[in-house]
Amino acid sequence: MSELRFSLADVAGVRLAVSPVNETVMSMWALASPVRYAVHLPWIDRARVTLGRPEVAARVRPLTHLVGRGRWLPDFLTPAARPNVEMAEQLEQIAATPPSVVVQDLLATTPSRPLNPFGQALLTDPRGLLPQLVDAVRVWYDEAIAPDWPRMRVLLDADVAYRAAQLAENGAGRFFEQLHPSLHWHGDRVISDDTFERDFDLRGRGLALNPTVFTQRNVLWNLLEDSLPAGAYPVRAVGTLWEATAPPAGDPLARVIGPGRAALLHLLDTATTTTDLARRTGMSAGNVSQHLAALHAAGLVSRSRQGRHVRYRNTDAAGVLLRASGVPTPAR
Template sequence: MSQLRFSASDVAGLRFGVSAVWDTVSSLWTLRCPVRGAVHLPWIDRARQIIRRPDVAVAVGPLRELTRPRRWLPDFLTPPPPGPDAEFEEQLEQIAATPPDVVVRDLLATTRRGPLGPFGDALRRDPKAVLPDLVTAVQVWHDAAIAPDWPRMRALLEADIAHRATRLADGGAGQALGTLHPTVRWAGDRVISDDPWRLDFDLGGRGLALNPGIFTSSRVLWNLLEDSPPGGTYPVRAVATLWEAPPVAAADPLARVIGSGRAALLNLLDTATTTTDLARRTGMSCGNVSQHLAALHAAGLVSRSRQGRHVLYRGTEAAAVLLRASRGG
């Protein structure tokens, strides 16, 4: 069990963001242990073909060595995103700019789970010369295996952050933190995490950067070192929907009245949702979703609210009545 102790300034510094680097790096864990990531089998099948390509296998080799199963990652490899809209290239620059002494410190911290491999040892001995090879490995794997699916992944991640923003607005930091995952709870001035690491960490007024993870499954994973920005990655909500095919329109009486697109959206709006997530789940373009939502809002069937940079849509009570009637309820 671990605990993270918060001051008032740490609570004020709580923030959420998307980390493309985290999902790029952690995806290799899933590729090596497909049983633990069975929900991602459609992606795993494609990624296996990609990693067999000689050009990819050679370039990604340094990253694969540092992401061996049951091994800790060096924290510099997965820096907390610098802001809510951080792009992949910004995080690559963060990795590339890691001071040599931090690279060495983070690599040595992983040796409690086993010795460094040949690349890790070379990186430890000469970080300045060898780190660019690792940055290239992250770039190549992202471009080959993650970028083609990144729009749908990002939509799911942003929908999760919008949900957390609602929790934060409705119940404060305690509710937002206490509902990250069943293994985490809020205890007044600290987070208690049911994990095997036995950390006792004071955030020291630096706040906490959190990001949802596509390939994070069993618990919240922490980046907690005294002289680094504190961060954590938690399992994204609704990950099982990520690889779903767009729903096929059924013989729905409501669809005959308001159209199949608007009926499909109403059926998904029992919880607050973003335009991008609705587009991902229905297969419609964001533009079409926005047009349908505008019409549904004008008819009083959808409400909308802003949480930070997100606009959330939700079905109204009138929509619920209409849905029940169309289902014969």
Template sequence: MSELRFSLADVAGVRFAVSPANETVMSMWALGDPVRYAVHLPWIDRARLTLRRPEVADRVRPLVELTRPRRWLPDFLTPAARPGMEMTDQLDQIAATPPDVVVQDLLATIPRGPLSPFGQALLADPRGLLPPLVDALRVWYDEAIAPDWTRMRALLDADVAHRAAQLAEGGAGRLFAQLHPSLRWLGDRVVSDDPFERDFDLRGRGLALNPSVFADRRVLWNLLEDSLPAGAYPVRAVGTLWERVPATPGDPLARVVGVGRAALLHLLAAPATTTDLARRTGMSGGNVSQHLAALHAAGLVSRSRRGRHVLYRNTEAATVLVRASGGG
């Protein structure tokens, strides 16, 4: 069990951001344990073919060795992300890790199992071997993550919008109570049911919260004394990540409003962004926007802004139509 102690400044400093580095690093767990990560099998099948290519396998080997299943990650591989950061920004963060921090983070993983051959070499020469590790991250992102990043990003952004609304409407207590079942908010601290046994004072630095496609069972904390504390938590609705949910012409609702608009109404029982709807239906973003504009004008969807996100949701009239058509 871990405890994170908050001051008023820490509560005010809670922020959300999407971390492409987290997804790049943690995706290796899915490759190593496809049964546990069965929800990602469509991606795993493609990624395994990518990793079999000799020119990829050789350059990615340092990352593979540091992310073996059921082993702890060295924290410097998953630095806290700030809003708007891209993979290039996070690669620069990792490349700038001081050698003593690399050593410290590697040593911290040993209780979970011995270091791999590359881990041992990196421990002995952190300055010389950090560049090929950064190159491994870059290659894996470009080859395995970037082709699906728009889809992943839409899901992650939708989660950020949802959590921001929770924070605005119910404060930090509601946010942490609903962020993950393993967390409890006790007024001045978060108690996390995990095996890490950390007692950590945030000391006014706040906390970066990063939704993650590949974090699956608990919140993964990155708690360092000299950098922004962070937590990667499982994203909502990850089961929808690889699905397509188009309406069919046989749908009674589709015969009334059209196939595309019916597909959106079936999905908008919960708030969603244009990008998320495009991902889930396979329609282009422009096509989704046109349909949403028509549905909004007809009083069938409402829209609200949460930060830089615009969320759409069915109105009561639309809910009646969907139910009447047998869709909910």
């Protein structure tokens, strides 16, 4: 069990952001344990082909050796992300890690498993070998993550928007308890039901929270004394990440209003953006926008703005249509 102690400044300093380097590094867990990460099998199948190319395998080897099944991550590999951070910035941050921190973080992983040969070599010569590790992360991102990054980014951004609304509406205590079942707010601290024994004072630095695609169980903490504390938590709706949604076969509503518009109505029981709908249906964003405009004009969807995002949701009239077509709709 871990405890994170908050001051008033820490509560005010809670922030949410997407970390491309987290997805790149943690994706290695899915590659090593496909059964455990079965939801990602479409990506795993493609990633295995990519890693099977000799020129990729050779350059990515430092990362595959350092991140594997049952291995703890050295904290310097998953730095806290600030809003709108780009992959290049995070790689520069990793490259600038002081050698003493690299050594400290590597040694902290040894209770899970002994370091492999690359880990041992990095421990001995962090300044000389860290560039090889940074290059491995960069290559793996370019080859395996970047092609699917727009799809992942939509899901991660949607989670950030949802959690930010929860934080604004419910306050920090309720926010943390809704973030993950393993978290509980008690007085001035968050208690995390995990296998670690940490009692960590945030000391006014706040806390960066990053949703992640490739984390399934507990919140993973990155708690360093000399940098921004961070936590990586499982993103919502990860099961939708690789699917292309269509209306159910034989859906009578599709015969009346068309399969594209019917597909959207089946997805709009919760407020959703155009970009997310395009990802989930496989339609272009322009096509989705045209369908939504028609549905909105017909009074079947409503729209609302949250920050820079416009979100659409079914109206009661759409619910009547869906029920009449024999499709159950979630209770509001």
